[in-house]
Amino acid sequence: SQTIHQWPATLVQPVGSPLSLECTVEGTSNPNLYWYRQAAGRGLQLLFYSVGIGQISSEVPQNLSASRPQDRQFILSSKKLLLSDSGFYLCAWNSDEGIEKLFFGSGTQLSVL
Amino acid sequence: ILNVEQSPQSLHVQEGDSTNFTCSFPSSNFYALHWYRWETAKSPEALFVMTLNGDEKKKGRISATLNTKEGYSYLYIKGSQPEDSATYLCAFGDYKLSFGAGTTVTVRA
Numbered sequence: 681s682q683t684i685h686q687w688p689a690t691l692v693q694p695v696g697s698p699l700s701l702e703c704t705v706e707g708t709s710n711p712n713l714y715w716y717r718q719a720a721g722r723g724l725q726l727l728f729y730s731v732g733i734g735q736i737s738s739e740v741p742q743n744l745s746a747s748r749p750q751d752r753q754f755i756l757s758s759k760k761l762l763l764s765d766s767g768f769y770l771c772a773w774n775s776d777e778g779i780e781k782l783f784f785g786s787g788t789q790l791s792v793l
Numbered sequence: 794i795l796n797v798e799q800s801p802q803s804l805h806v807q808e809g810d811s812t813n814f815t816c817s818f819p820s821s822n823f824y825a826l827h828w829y830r831w832e833t834a835k836s837p838e839a840l841f842v843m844t845l846n847g848d849e850k851k852k853g854r855i856s857a858t859l860n861t862k863e864g865y866s867y868l869y870i871k872g873s874q875p876e877d878s879a880t881y882l883c884a885f886g887d888y889k890l891s892f893g894a895g896t897t898v899t900v901r902a
Contacts, residue, residue, distance in 0.1 A: 712888055716892075721894075722894055723797075723799075723882070723892045723893050723894035723895060724837075724882065724884075724892040725892075726889055726890065726891070726892075729888070729889060731888075739889070770836070770837070774888070779824070779825045779842060779844060779887075780842070781827060781839035781842050782827070782829075782837075782839065782884075782890065783839075784836040784837045784838075785836060786835075786836050787836065
């Protein structure tokens with residue numbers, strides 16, 4: 681069966697520090713991978729998605745970047761965090777075969793102070 | 794970014810009562826409408842993926858309907874139980890889903 685792992689669960693970082701959140705999927709190949717963020721009081725906002733290794737699409741201009749170095753690994757990064765980067769980050773995947781529901785990781789609560 | 798609206802933002806239901814709430818989305822270029830349940834301290838979990846106008850889906854006491862021509866979907870909970878307390882998210886689109894802000898349901902025993 682397929683599983684998705686996301687870590688860390690919580691992170692407190694100072695403004696200006698770097699960020700690396702990691703997500704891995706097991707039990708499937710060539711998944712679509714996604715990074716979503718939920719800011720306080722708002723819905724889930726799509727940040728990045730990837731349909732294959734090295735293929736990253738950004739949905740909103742921001743201070744963050746994403747990379748997919750391996751088929752089932754998706755990394756969210758920042759060189760210098762801003763206060764506005766605080767939020768709850770969710771990694772998700774679905775099949776590359778048409779309309780499919782999303783499977784979400786357990787999320788990372790990021791607080792930038 | 795597609796505009797997906799959910800209402801109400803929150804509601805309280807007495808145990809045993811039924812309830813419903815709405816998701817509105819653009820009626821043009823419809824692809825799919827998803828419903829997710831997000832319980833506290835857990836990951837969002839898919840309830841339904843709906844693709845056809847007039848679609849009705851059911852999972853236990855929870856059901857959903859879809860009207861793509863007018864751009865809305867209803868989620869119904871019949872005989873609410875405390876374990877139904879969660880935030881219910883709808884999402885619209887193809888493989889790049891736009892999510893609504895959710896309806897938070899609290900079921901009181």
